[in-house]
Amino acid sequence: MIKKISIPAEILKDSSLTPKEQILYGLISEIGKSNSEGCVKTNRQLSKWALCGLQSISNGIHKLIEKKYIVAQFISLSNGTKQTERHLFVINKGE
DSSP states (O other): OOOOOOOOHHHHHOTTSOHHHHHHHHHHHHHHHTOTTOBOOOHHHHHHHHTSOHHHHHHHHHHHHHTTSEEEEEEEOSSSSSOEEEEEEEOOOOO
């Protein structure tokens, strides 16, 4: 359970990000801190925490990747299928 999130000033000052995208960044960052595999939550899980729709999460992740605030890695599951698991990592810019 997430008790708090931290949003760096750089993210808060970026006027191209919506408040929900800033919160999404904070969630991804906080979840990734406690897991060496990054944030592996689904869009549905993130949408429940950010109190917004799935499309907002999808668009927000895309925008954060595009602006190079986060990176996504897709790892194949070892269950004999072609399924992948998404891992989101915050890109540290020398804070």
